[in-house]
Amino acid sequence: MLQTKPLVHCITNYVTVNDCANVLLACGASPVMADDEREVEDIVSISNALYINIGTLNARTVNAMLRAGKKANALNIPVILDPVGAGASRLRTEAALQLLENIRFDIIKGNISEIKNIAGSANATKGVDASDEDKASPKNAALLAKELALKTKSVILISGPLDIISDGEKTLSIANGHEYMGRVCGSGCMLGALCAAFRAEFPSLDAAVCATAAFGVAGERAFKNQGLMSYRNNLIDAVGFLTPETVQREKKIETLTV
Amino acid sequence: MLQTKPLVHCITNYVTVNDCANVLLACGASPVMADDEREVEDIVSISNALYINIGTLNARTVNAMLRAGKKANALNIPVILDPVGAGASRLRTEAALQLLENIRFDIIKGNISEIKNIAGSANATKGVDASDEDKASPKNAALLAKELALKTKSVILISGPLDIISDGEKTLSIANGHEYMGRVCGSGCMLGALCAAFRAEFPSLDAAVCATAAFGVAGERAFKNQGLMSYRNNLIDAVGFLTPETVQREKKIETLTV
């Protein structure tokens, strides 16, 4: 999909890091993982985007995230935040807020529970999945995305069966994807990594929309009634097989009035 | 297989963590990985079971295991121990013993070398696999399991070609499984994670027996003379395709007189 082989620096969790690396390669980007605070400034300086994901965070890696993000801001390198599990523990909530206070993010991507938490409008998250009560109406999600976008000056991407994206002025929904994406480990992280890769070539709103539509189309095309691991592998394969024409033809994007 | 989508908190090694996450999803559970000591109490408090696996342990994560385990005990949340490589280094042996002294475990799962080591009846382990001399008679394994179960008040699961499970009163063997399970990375860890998931819905002995029989049946059904990685993927797929009826029909469980 991408044309310039952007280098994407990822500071991400050790659960899905291999999936993130492979999906970045599949979309035409090049991944580099580095989380020691003594090297993240060097690494981000040669990168085209920075992806910060707080799953399995610890004191050491949070410091690395802060240093990498500040350096990226100073160099005008785009930064994407994936606040995995914000709300599930005080540490994650506080880390997400600390990152938001110190770093300007181009795109913030999370499920509805995580985004509510960052917006200060939720109490608790069940693990790293969206809670059932949060999976409410697209209208509420759209309003939340718009308001948080205005407040943070970031593009907000709320992932879910219907993805909602807003830059504060324009709000859209994307209806692509497959139910199995929520049932395999790593699809959320892979979407975040793809947002970073696309952001290296597109403005923030376009990047979030393109990455989400492309990943959703890949998720639809990957499904063959197979088991979970086979689906996960096919999903990454399918990203590699995408063409801009396929995504253009199969995307289901609507502009919302919020 | 599972009905209540239990949240399983895993503090586990970075080698097979992705397999553990996907096999938990495949069996109907929901995984959450968190190993910073400042958040493990929060995370375990919203979880339905805790899985502690000491592969690739370090000083930081051992502290997290201790805090998570104590909190789980205080809240009556079940805890499962997988003492990977106990006996291969003094650090692992001592960490396993420290965990046993401070935490009450519902199930302890290991290969014969690891369980012997925990029971104080072995000297050295070859890496993380059972040594050949330890792969001795099922009778000895059954006796070891029974005695350690009585001593620790935990259900003991000795995994191997013939799995042995004992709660001190009842001792069983399970003959399901496939030789390839021992040849791919992660099958032991996946079984430990499944024990935690099943423990969220069943008493300890039933949970260990059901998880082991189910995983063994999946291992048999997954085999199609394929390569190792394909087998690993099919194994996790197969867990997702299991029904209680299939396991009931294909399980090979025997009660042993010890």
Place this chain on the structure above:
Amino acid sequence: MLQTKPLVHCITNYVTVNDCANVLLACGASPVMADDEREVEDIVSISNALYINIGTLNARTVNAMLRAGKKANALNIPVILDPVGAGASRLRTEAALQLLENIRFDIIKGNISEIKNIAGSANATKGVDASDEDKASPKNAALLAKELALKTKSVILISGPLDIISDGEKTLSIANGHEYMGRVCGSGCMLGALCAAFRAEFPSLDAAVCATAAFGVAGERAFKNQGLMSYRNNLIDAVGFLTPETVQREKKIETLTV
């Protein structure tokens, strides 16, 4: 491929660690991952080879690498270095040099950018891939390999479309492999791990040559026009299906005059 089931101690990055474990199993070796400095001396002492890979290094793991490497040297256990990303950050470059000063390596394996960096003849690396300008002529690579081999007394393996191997006296090229190997995450790390496994059974030059030829043949046989993840899985499967006869028949090795 291997006959003695050598135990290979890996201190490696968390991105591709699972691939390394499975490819080691596929070739007939047994992997053990351990990176806490309090246990690496114990673990390496029972191992047949040590594989050190500096991807996602940090202060804690660099210390573990140093202790493990020194202990391996003292016990005459072979040590393989994979200086992933040397040149991409000062930390990685310095860590690689610190390891080289303190440990005698049997084989050093890297792409042309990494090896140039170690040899002190390069400035910057683009992430963890070889930069385009470095992908120059095989002649220059052969000269570099020979000179660095003489200087370090290690076998130097420069991986690329054409792999170059030298022990300072003899220099060879291996033309096996498939373009897809460079497009999936982990193929470089897997080759490094295989070098360690083969080194447990063969002298350094033979080990590097056999591992590289075998992995290249597997990479050719794995290709079926599939997606990236399917290719990665098939690559590891293919290593498991190799026989010495297949590699003997399909290897493309040439001796170079340098």
